[in-house]
Amino acid sequence: MSTVLGVLFDGIAYGALLFIIGVGLSVTMGLMGFINLAHGAFAMFGGYLAVMLMTRWGVPFLATLPLAFLAMALAGAVMERLLYRRLYDANALDQVLFTIGLVFMSMAAATYAFGSGQQPVALPGFLRGQVRIGGVELGIYRLFLVALVVVVTLALRGFIEGTRVGAQVRAAVDNRDASSGMGIPVDRIFTLMFALGTGLAGLGGALGIDVLGLDPSFPLKYLVYFLLVVTVGGAGTIHGAAVAAAILGIFDVAGKYYVPEVGAFVIYLLMVVLLIAFPAGLYGRRS
Amino acid sequence: MKAWTWSVPEAVFWLVPVACYFLFPGYLVLGSQVLITGLFALSLDLILGYAGIVSLGHAAFFGLGAYTAGLLAARLGWHEPISALAISALVAATGGFVSSFLVVRGGDLTRLMVTLGIGLLLYEPANKAAFLTGGVDGLSGVDPGKLLGWRSFDLAGHTAYWYSLAVLFIVFALARRLVRSPFGLSLRGIREGRPRMPALGTPVRWRLVAVYTVAAGIAGIAGALLAQTTQFVGLETLGFNRSAELVIMLVLGGTGRLYGALIGAAIFMVVQDYLSGVNPVYWQFWIGLLLVAMVLFARGGILGAMERFARPRREASDPRRGRHT
Numbered sequence A: 001m002s003t004v005l006g007v008l009f010d011g012i013a014y015g016a017l018l019f020i021i022g023v024g025l026s027v028t029m030g031l032m033g034f035i036n037l038a039h040g041a042f043a044m045f046g047g048y049l050a051v052m053l054m055t056r057w058g059v060p061f062l063a064t065l066p067l068a069f070l071a072m073a074l075a076g077a078v079m080e081r082l083l084y085r086r087l088y089d090a091n092a093l094d095q096v097l098f099t100i101g102l103v104f105m106s107m108a109a110a111t112y113a114f115g116s117g118q119q120p121v122a123l124p125g126f127l128r129g130q131v132r133i134g135g136v137e138l139g140i141y142r143l144f145l146v147a148l149v150v151v152v153t154l155a156l157r158g159f160i161e162g163t164r165v166g167a168q169v170r171a172a173v174d175n176r177d178a179s180s181g182m183g184i185p186v187d188r189i190f191t192l193m194f195a196l197g198t199g200l201a202g203l204g205g206a207l208g209i210d211v212l213g214l215d216p217s218f219p220l221k222y223l224v225y226f227l228l229v230v231t232v233g234g235a236g237t238i239h240g241a242a243v244a245a246a247i248l249g250i251f252d253v254a255g256k257y258y259v260p261e262v263g264a265f266v267i268y269l270l271m272v273v274l275l276i277a278f279p280a281g282l283y284g285r286r287s
Numbered sequence B: 001m002k003a004w005t006w007s008v009p010e011a012v013f014w015l016v017p018v019a020c021y022f023l024f025p026g027y028l029v030l031g032s033q034v035l036i037t038g039l040f041a042l043s044l045d046l047i048l049g050y051a052g053i054v055s056l057g058h059a060a061f062f063g064l065g066a067y068t069a070g071l072l073a074a075r076l077g078w079h080e081p082i083s084a085l086a087i088s089a090l091v092a093a094t095g096g097f098v099s100s101f102l103v104v105r106g107g108d109l110t111r112l113m114v115t116l117g118i119g120l121l122l123y124e125p126a127n128k129a130a131f132l133t134g135g136v137d138g139l140s141g142v143d144p145g146k147l148l149g150w151r152s153f154d155l156a157g158h159t160a161y162w163y164s165l166a167v168l169f170i171v172f173a174l175a176r177r178l179v180r181s182p183f184g185l186s187l188r189g190i191r192e193g194r195p196r197m198p199a200l201g202t203p204v205r206w207r208l209v210a211v212y213t214v215a216a217g218i219a220g221i222a223g224a225l226l227a228q229t230t231q232f233v234g235l236e237t238l239g240f241n242r243s244a245e246l247v248i249m250l251v252l253g254g255t256g257r258l259y260g261a262l263i264g265a266a267i268f269m270v271v272q273d274y275l276s277g278v279n280p281v282y283w284q285f286w287i288g289l290l291l292v293a294m295v296l297f298a299r300g301g302i303l304g305a306m307e308r309f310a311r312p313r314r315e316a317s318d319p320r321r322g323r324h325t
Helices: A004-034 A039-057 A061-082 A092-114 A140-162 A164-174 A177-183 A186-212 A223-234 A238-258 A266-278 B008-023 B023-052 B058-073 B081-103 B107-129 B158-179 B184-198 B204-232 B240-253 B258-280 B282-295 B299-311 B312-317
Strands: A130-133 A134-137
Touching: A004 A039, A004 A134, A004 A140, A004 A164, A004 A186, A004 A223, A039 A061, A039 A092, A039 A186, A061 A186, A092 B107, A092 B240, A092 B282, A130 A140, A134 A140, A134 B081, A140 A164, A140 A186, A140 A238, A140 B023, A164 A177, A164 A186, A177 A186, A177 B158, A186 A223, A186 A266, A186 B184, A223 A238, A238 A266, A266 B107, A266 B184, B008 B023, B008 B158, B023 B107, B023 B158, B023 B184, B023 B204, B023 B240, B023 B258, B058 B081, B058 B107, B081 B107, B081 B204, B107 B240, B107 B282, B158 B184, B158 B258, B240 B282, B240 B299, B258 B282, B258 B299
Parallel strands: none
Antiparallel strands: A130 A134
């Protein structure tokens, strides 16, 4: 029983990471209809930034997290303004090619700058170790991870549902043309949401070094997972992405724990089944 | 546009691989790989260039064909190459037919995900079933018998080269006939304006199922060719990288033209062979930069650029530049 709970908890922690990285992708796809396969690259560079800050300049781990968020949000805003913006009306093939090109470049750049090996992360002492809650051994870092992601999600939800800008975002997702006609600065909303998404990916990349690992193949290795969060949840929905990430995290961890000989097969099978059952995602509004 | 008539430039084009055999006898192994990859890219062109389905998992069918041919020879003792090629094509086409029902539904994003997922679905079992497929070490000992009971596959690749070229040419001629038929025209109609095609009486779904099945079968032939000529099947025949590189080659050459697939594959393979010898990491960077630049500045690939050069005034009205609706 306790292993079941342990696996469940690890799955949720894993899902929390997938969520925080993937939610930006979900927003980008829902808002702009843009297929950004390079989203994982922002997470990777967020991770590298955190590692560099810790090892070169001795910045404490917790302080690297907001820095990774800010740096990647800034990078995302610049990229959106300079490059992505030109391709919003391009067809799916051009978007795929463009973003795969970015993935290749980022992987090569990361190999060149940081080498091809796994990056180490030294977590501070108070985040290491285990605690016993109700007879189940829980990793402190994973608890921290889940708590942080819950806080970020609530803040994100508050922003989207409680603020004026958030209302504009919702309007732009629902109908881009009408919102533009109502005087909502859709352009700026796009840049803001793109930057928010890449910033969260950077944060997720920094948080995930200990769980997901960090090496130059990161953007491709986890691409499928991020895309799954979006397609299974339904593009453009935050709660959809959260539910999808939790399902994926739990099934992936459980699959690897109980049937290791099948490997990642469980997750791909789950994905195909879910996409057959819900072609527009669990919470998708567009058919 | 006569279906079976070939123009002079086309005839000259097909003399190039023949000339290459005599001009570069030291590069026959690479040459066969170029021909096989060209065949593979041709199969993607049918679904991407003509039917407009963006697939990120086309290597699934390449791998299916490669493993079928490989297992036939290495595990079942079926050494006759041409019948093995036909069986591989049949297996891959069956896989294509079954999965096509998932692919033809949904929008671009769903298709992308489903094709990607199908590719990964095959990769994992091939990886884990090491007793059968050799897992990550690959399947070695694929020993094709004599071709037509007459020539065996030699180490320098003479037989492999002519065998690959002959298969490529036959399949190309059939594909060329296919895209110039009313069937091929209806595919282009679906690409340009899917909602309008039912009004013309075109069964959109069945056309897409048909072309996806055919393309999968051709990819299977290409995979089987690779297995037979290299006498080895690696796990990477099923990998995502192969699917992604294939899309790149095709786009580099130009989609929807058949010849673009061959030209793109040839240039990609030769440059890759040269540059990855220098430094594989740089190669990846440059191909990425090339993709980004191509999407931003030169849509339509090499053949598209040549067409624009030849007919500059029509460039503005190229329908491929807009969003598919």
